[in-house]
Amino acid sequence: MFALSSSALLGLTLLTAPAEATERAPLPACEAGTRYIELTADAPSKTPEVCIRPELSLTMFFDAKLARVEVAGRERFRRVKMMDDTLTLVASEALHDGEHVPVTVYFQDGAAPASVTFVLVLHPSQAERQVEVSRHERTLASFRQGEQQARAEAQQCRAEKARLQAECSGQGGLTGLIVNGWLGETGVVARLLKAVTSLPADPLEAQKVVSYRAIGPDGRGRVALEVELFNVGSVAWTPTGAALVGSMREELTGLTVGPLEPIPPGTSRRLVVELEAAESEARGTFTLKLSAGEAGTGGVTLDGVTFP
Numbered sequence: 001m002f003a004l005s006s007s008a009l010l011g012l013t014l015l016t017a018p019a020e021a022t023e024r025a026p027l028p029a030c031e032a033g034t035r036y037i038e039l040t041a042d043a044p045s046k047t048p049e050v051c052i053r054p055e056l057s058l059t060m061f062f063d064a065k066l067a068r069v070e071v072a073g074r075e076r077f078r079r080v081k082m083m084d085d086t087l088t089l090v091a092s093e094a095l096h097d098g099e100h101v102p103v104t105v106y107f108q109d110g111a112a113p114a115s116v117t118f119v120l121v122l123h124p125s126q127a128e129r130q131v132e133v134s135r136h137e138r139t140l141a142s143f144r145q146g147e148q149q150a151r152a153e154a155q156q157c158r159a160e161k162a163r164l165q166a167e168c169s170g171q172g173g174l175t176g177l178i179v180n181g182w183l184g185e186t187g188v189v190a191r192l193l194k195a196v197t198s199l200p201a202d203p204l205e206a207q208k209v210v211s212y213r214a215i216g217p218d219g220r221g222r223v224a225l226e227v228e229l230f231n232v233g234s235v236a237w238t239p240t241g242a243a244l245v246g247s248m249r250e251e252l253t254g255l256t257v258g259p260l261e262p263i264p265p266g267t268s269r270r271l272v273v274e275l276e277a278a279e280s281e282a283r284g285t286f287t288l289k290l291s292a293g294e295a296g297t298g299g300v301t302l303d304g305v306t307f308p
Contacts, residue, residue, distance in 0.1 A: 030126040039116055039135045049100075049119045052091050053127035055249045058120075060087045060105075060131045067106040076101075089120070097124045097291055097299055111135065124291030124299065125243035125255070188214045189308040196304045203233035203292075204300050207268060213308045215279050223277045223307045225288065229300070230268040238262045242273045243289045244282075244305065252282060257290075282307050 030051035037048050052058050055078070062085045069082050071089070079090035087105060095101065101120040107113075113135065193209040208228040215221040225244075231237050242257040255275045263269045273288065290300040 028121050028123070030123060030128055033130075035128050035131040037131060037133045039113055039133065047117055047119050049121050050131060051123040051126050051128045052089070052120045053123060053125075053243070053251070054091045054093045054095055056090070056127045056129065056251070058089045058127070058129060058131070060089075060118075060133060061085060062087070062105070062107070063134045064111065065108045067108045069106070070104045072102045091120070091122070095122050097122050107135075124289065125241040127251070186215060188212055191306070191308045193305065196302050198303075199301050202300045203235075203237055204229045204231050204263065206230075206300075206302055209302070209305070211305065211307045213277070213279075213282075219278055221276065221278050221281070222274060223282045224272055224274040225305060225307075227271045227273070227288070227302070228268055229263060229271055231263045231265050234265050236262040236264050237292055239271060239290050239292060241291045243291075244273070244275070244286045245289065246284055246286050252277075252286070277307070 028049040028051050035050070050058065050060075057079070065085050066082050066087065069080065069087055071077060071080055073095075074080055076092055076094040077089060078092045079088060081088040089103070091101075099122045101122075102117055103120055104115055104117040106115040116133070189212065191211045193211055196206055196209045198204075198206055206227050207230050208226075210226045212224040212226070213221065214223075239257060239260055242255050244252040244255065246252070252275055255273055257271065257273045259269075259271070261269065271290070275282070284306070285303075286305040288300075288302040288305050290302075292299060
């Protein structure tokens with residue numbers, strides 16, 4: 001723990017505003033809840049894409065028993081398990097962000113279509129955990145479940161939008177932190193992380209890493225990670241997203257990251273990752289994975305991240 005300097009306090013104003021949105025590299029639309037895919041006997045116009053992350057399981061349910069499954073580069077998956085009408089896949093760390101892996105399943109009943117091919121896309125920060133695939137019309141119960149899920153997600157989005165608008169409409173600086181209820185009686189606690197390590201092949205190196213935690217009087221809280229990144233490569237590096245993964249492969253959700261601006265070769269720039277977390281949340285040691293939009297620039301992995 002250490003006392004905050006004026007420059008550090010100024011940096012904490014990022015805790016009261018979301019990261020600025022910028023255009024990102026084309027990626028599949030990842031769904032947080034159950035994903036529904038309907039197939040037809042005719043050839044599909046586009047092969048379905050499904051978001052996955054290494055070491056996170058994907059379970060696919062079908063409306064008929066499976067005969068067999070073909071997975072490209074199967075040796076790079078920790079688990080490929082087929083049982084009746086269910087397929088479970090767990091990718092290993094041998095797969096990297098942006099890779100596309102075809103998976104073809106064949107059905108036993110001989111109805112059309114007799115097989116279907118999906119493309120698993122290694123997403124830098126998101127993963128779909130459950131997919132239901134139907135070759136026939138969905139049941140009324142299935143539609144109702146999807147409708148309820150959509151309503152819940154819409155309500156969550158509206159609540160998040162209202163919260164962000166309330167924060168952004170307030171004042172900046174320490175006044176903004178006080179007005180929005182993030183300081184409480186303990187204020188903002190900061191920790192200089194000296195044990196953070198990166199991979200030797202990463203295009204950027206972390207020169208300074210500071211983590212923050214703020215807990216309001218109502219128990220709500222936020223954590224943030226400030227990383228000073230130096231581009232040791234020969235091309236500009238532009239961040240497009242971030243993921244925080246725990247020691248048990250659990251992934252924190254609701255991250256914002258910014259500014260999403262290019263870091264030219266030989267220069268450094270501060271990047272801030274932030275998310276909501278109550279006092280008991282975001283505990284333990286995490287790995288920060290930063291993804292880039294430009295092909296060939298590579299991602300950045302920082303191990304040993306902790307919050308006060």
